[in-house]
Every structure is written in structure tokens, then in C-alpha cells.
Amino acid sequence: MAAGAPRIFVSHLSGVPVFDPNGDQVGRVRDLVAMLRVGGRPPRLLGLVVEVVSRRRIFLPMTRVTGVESGQVITTGVVNMRRFEQRPTERLILGELLDRRVRLVADGEEVTVLDVAIQQLPARRDWEIDRIFVRKGKSGALRRRGETLTVEWSAVTGFSLEEHGQGAENLVATFEQMRPADVANVLHHLTPKRRAEVASALDDDRLADVMEELPEDEQVEILGKLKEERAADVLEAMDPDDAADLLSELPEDDKERLLTLMRPDDAADVRRLLSYEENTAGGLMTTEPIVLRPDATVADALARVRQSDLSPALAAQVYVCRPPDETPTGKYLGTVHFQRLLRDPPFTLVSSIVDTGLAPLRPDASLPVVTSYLAAYNMVAVPVVDESGSLLGAVTVDDVLDHLLPDDWRETDFHSEGAGGPEDSERAEGALRGN
Template sequence: MPAGAPRIFVSHLAGVAVFDPNGDQVGRVRDLVAMLRVGRRPPRLLGMVVEVLSRRHIFLPMTRVTGVSSGQVITTGVVNMRRFEQRPTERLVLGELLDRRVKLVETGDEVTVLDVAIHQLQSRRDWEIDKVFVRRGKGGVLGRRGETLTVEWSAVTGFSLQEEGQGAESLLATFEQLRAADLAHVLHNLSPKRRAEVAAALHDDRLADVLEELPEDDQVEILGKLKDERAADVLEAMDPDDAADLLSELPEEDKERLLTLMRPDEAADVRRLMSYEERTAGGLMTTEPIVMRPDATVADALARVRQHELSPALAAQVYVCRPPDETPTGKYLGTAHFQRLLREPPFTLVSSVVDNDLPPLAPDASLPAMTSYLAAYNLVAVPIVDESGSLLGAVTVDDVLDHLLPEDWREADFPGMEGAAHAH
């Protein structure tokens, strides 16, 4: 739903069909999943509970939803079929928020929640619950129904987490705005028991981001305390190179079991990365850089660069390849730098702005070779290409720094974290 589109009341979504991009029905919406936040901030909508044809309930993240209306929901077509399990920080909107008794902040009147409205933020990635439709008085079959009104989420009390509350919910809500690296620093300083409780309460994507920033011992410890199916989900949400590094620390039996539970395409990328030596370009690269065909336009490339989930290093350049435009089979033609893309008219073909003077690196390139390459050409990423000329992936400067710094660098305090590390 584009920014500025009408709000949608969740009662209108109950039971609506969910379709993939080809028009095939995936299932029906049975509930929505939200995360409450401290104070009166609107809850973030995490996703939908969808009943698929086998009557299994699965979780559909809002990041996989491309269209929402009162008549249908359209997904990207990539759906995880594992059974939905509610986490401690999650609330079912239809099942737990509707029919609840809350109070109006201004008057103190007790009201009943009849419905809530959701809308998509301007970032076109996050969704929030921003309106509450309520009825004054207790009502009922014999009682007189009071007036109904729609108010802002902040105008009612009785939903939100209390700041003095205990448990992982309040801790996570307190640190919700922290970057993944900062939250990882907090987790590292918790007791093993508390660390496991917080990790269990984190959403898969958030936990994946945090795991990527933790020391290896903490990563292995946390992953080992998750159920196998959830551990596989978290590994899928991690960058393939980070997932490969983590799996390489596990016993062979555990590694194979988790790889088997992962989606085949995700597992294939991780297995490919694990086949390279650890401190080589092949071992450090990500298999998910931005890849464009020669006939793509600058406008197409900039649209890809704007994707929220991309790191700044990966968004700094686009790799142009002949079809198929994906690793590891696309024929590498050159690199289009973000700054150059900004200077060109939107209709310009990316093939006309590629920098093909810079030679790519081979997957067996050493760490010093990668460091020298990035420093010599003032780049934040380097393409990795095999002997046949196919793009295998890209190594970013943060991957290189991870291996240049001392092994315990993540455990050291750094500016801005002294207070957060002890706030728990």
C-alpha cells in the first residue's frame, strides 16, 4: 500500500485470501501479529498469520507483503511453510487486542476496543497500528450501547508495555532503537540465562542481525539453545557469509542437520561459501550483491539501491552481468558506482556507465590482497569473479575489517555504549 493510501481496519482482513504474484492462492489471513512498545508509541505490525491449504498456520512477514486491501493480500511469492509459533513479545491483533477494555487518556472513560487500523509508513517497509475504534460503556445484549469513536493509539491506555515491567519484553522495548551492533554489545554483557531469554523473544530478522555482530562463542551458545527449526529460520535471515561462518563453528552433525532444514536455495549459497578457505575472498564474500542486466536503466538500479535491507557498502555499487542476473552464473561486465548513477538521466542504460577498468578479484585472493585493493582504489566493496568470468559475489569493507581487527574486538566498549551496556 503506497504511503498516503487509506488506512485498513484489521477486521476487514480477517479471512481474506492471500495470493502470490502469479495469482495462485496461498491461504487466508487468520490474524495479524504486532509488537507493543513502551509508552504510547504505536505498535509495529510484524506480519500475518496465514492458514494455508493444509490448514497449517504460518507466519507471513509484512516485508513479504506487496499489496493489502480489504479484499486480498499479495505476497512476493516467497513463503516459509513452517508452523507459526507466537513469541513472548508478540501480540495477536484479532485474538488479543479486540474486545479488550481500555481507558481514554483524556477523560478516564472505560471503552471497549472494536477494531484497530493499520497503515504503512513512508519508508514503505514498516507498518503500524495507529488508530483504535472504540465504544463507550459496557454494552451487551440487554445493555444500552454507548457511542463509538475512532481515536489515536496514544489516546488510550491499557495496551502498551509499562516501563517498570519485568521480563524480556521491557528489555527489548527499551533497546528497540539500538543498532544491531549496540544490542549485541548489551546481550554479550548479560548472563547466559538472560541472554537466552532475550534471544528467544527477538524476532527472527532482528536476532539474525544481532547474531552477526556477536562474538563466535555467543553465536554458537545462542543458536544451540534455539529449536532446530527456528535456528534454521534465523540462519536463513542472516547474510549467507555470516551464516556460513557460524555454521563452520558447529560440529559436523549439527551443521548438516541445520542445513537440511534450511530452504534449498539458501542452503546452497551457504554450502558454496563454506567450500572456500576462511580468509580468502571466496570465504568472506556475500552471494547477494546488487546484480543488474545490461539493458536495465539507471532508474532500475537506483530503485534497487534504495532497498532498506541493503548495507551501505553493498548499496554503493551495482554489478552488471549478462543473464542470468544472479550469482554464481552471471557473466560479469563491470561495476556501476552509486555516485555515477546519481549523475545520469534515469533512462540511461547501466551498461553505458560501468567501470570496466578495475579488474575483479579471484575467489582465492588473500586478505592482504583484498585490503590493498580496497585501499588503492578507494572502494567499499570488490567483485569476486571466477576463471570463467562469472560473478560469484562481493567482499565489502566491513567483512575485511572483521578479519583485520583483533578477535576480541567485539567485546571491547566503544563510545556511546557505556550507558547502554549497563542499562539492563
């Protein structure tokens, strides 16, 4: 864990108010949602169950939480008001884990769970269950209360999933150890019915990552079997360019209905991408590159580059623009490459080290022009600007490769040639086929 990262016991979060950035109360915390994992690994905290003013209980992902301190929770201000529905792989910490009887690994003694501590992982937005507070002695015993102690998650047994089960929970837990492309490879070889069952058990972020690696016809198939509200959630979790590619395959009425269900900001990005031709820079680009203002420092840039949810291609450079710093931005000033960030002192302004030597592309640039640009200048991403000089997005090399490779490239069994994780992939596929 990161030095100084606060450890929070969940009992202290029960009923605390949730505020948006403006200080307006959104609701109160009623529970926390975690996903168990195999092999004694600490569960990942997915989000909070928040009761809003109307007494409706909604799900607030931890990625939307910016602060947990002083008896309050602060959100980004973007809250999905759809009613919370617990999924098969999810566990409610207050409702299901507390007061549970488990055993200490060291001596097999049975203990009662009194509280659970969570902590944020270093340099990431992910949270995990970090410790558990337990009491020794028989449950409900009328004798003197037993000894209490705080132990690591791995020090107890009775929570985690078994490695060799074949339920949806165990499959999802196995998938968590695999890259999205490897999970997609497993799903690709399943029957449509089984593929839909497994997809429904994945959380939104994980399903979004996996769907981005599937052929478009299978993406459409999976999306069509989800409830419309959840389909919109998954589209929001996808990269905007991938979401736009998927929606472009749907009938116009279905596409418009899903866009209406999405959060307005996410839908606006996707609508903008849908306005460009598919095999152009505008159709290929992502609208979420790293954008910094001229007065940002190298330290600011490195902090953004370190974000774990960025692809390596997007993290390879930052784009310096005048405000606003969300696409479409103010005037595009240039690019600062990651290697240059490593060579300059942290207090250096990015405006003083910006590379202005390479001209950006226009959104109507064709696929051959984009590929030639990347190849000629040995780049992994290229900025895209409009006629006024505002940054619209960036095309990354992985998006270009998706359009250059043959349609059936995912059929290639590249996993057998040391691409990573073959044992996990084979084990997961065997378990899935056995169900």
C-alpha cells in the same frame, strides 16, 4: 506515512485468501502478529498467521508479502510450512487486541477497540499499526451504542508496555531502540543462561542482526539453545556470509541437519560460501549484492539502493550483469557507484554509465589482496567473479574489518566514547542484570 500508502483495517483481512505469484492459493489469513513497543510508539506488524490447506497455521513474515489489495494477499511464493508458535513478545491483533478496553489519553474515558488499521512505512517493507477504531461507553451496556471514532495509536493508553518493567517484553522493546551492535554488547556481558532467555524473546530478524555482531563462540552457544526449526529460521534471516561463518563452527552432522531445515534457496547460497576457504574473497563475500540488468535505469538502481535492509557498504554501488540477475549471474559488465547514480537523469540506462576500469577479484584472492584492493582504490566493496566472468558476490569493508581486528575487539567499551546510544545500552544492561 507515504502519500497514497493504503491504510487497511485488519477486520477486512480476516479470512482473505493468500496467493503465491503464480495465482495458486496458499491459504487464508487467520490473524496478524504485532510486537508492542514502549513509549506509545505504534507496534510493528511482524507478519500474518495463515491457515493452509491442511488446517495447519503457519507464520508468514511481512517481508514475504508483496501485495495486500482487493481482498487478497500476495506472497513472494517462498512459504515456511512450520507450525506457527506465538512468542512472549508477540500479540495477535484479532485474537488479543480487538474488543480490548483501553482509555483515551485526552480525558481518560474508557473505550472498546473495534478495529485496528495498519499501514506500510514509506520507502520500507516495514508495517505498523497506524490507527485504532474505538467505541465510547461501557462494555456490554444495554443502552444506545456510544460514539465511534478513529484515533492515533498514541491517543489511547492500555496497550503499550510500561517503560520500567523488567519482563522479557520490556527488554525486547528497549532493545528495539538500539543498534544491533549495542544490543550485542549488552548480551555479551550476560550469563549464558540469561543470554539464552533474552535471545529466545527476540524475533528472528532481530536475533539474526544481533548474532551477526556477537563473537562466534556466543553465536554457537545461542544457536545451540534454540529449537532446530527456529535455529534454521534465524540462519535464513542472517546474511549468507555470516550464516556460513557460524555453520562452519559447528560439527558436520549439526551443520548438515540445519542446512537441510533451511529453505533450499537460502541453503544453496550458504553451501556455496562454505566451499571457499575462510580468509579468501569467496569466503568473505556476501551472495546478495545489488544486481541489475543492462536495460535497467538509474531510477531502478536508486529504488534498489533505497531499501532499508541494505548495509551502507552494499548500497554504495550496483553491479550490472547479463541475466540471470541473481548470483551467480550472467556475465559481469561492471559497477555503477552511488554518486554517479545521483548525477545522471532517472531515465539513463545503467549500461551507459557503468565503470569498467576496475577489475573484479577472483574467489580465491587472499585477505591481504582484498584489503589492498579496497585501500588502493578507496572502495567500500569489491565484486567477486568466477573464471567464466559471472558475478558470485561482493566483499564489503565491514566483513574485511571483522577478520582484521583482534578476536577480542568486541570487549572494547567503545560505547562510552560517543559511539551512539550509551544511555539506552546502560539502561538495558542494568535491567537485564537486575532480572
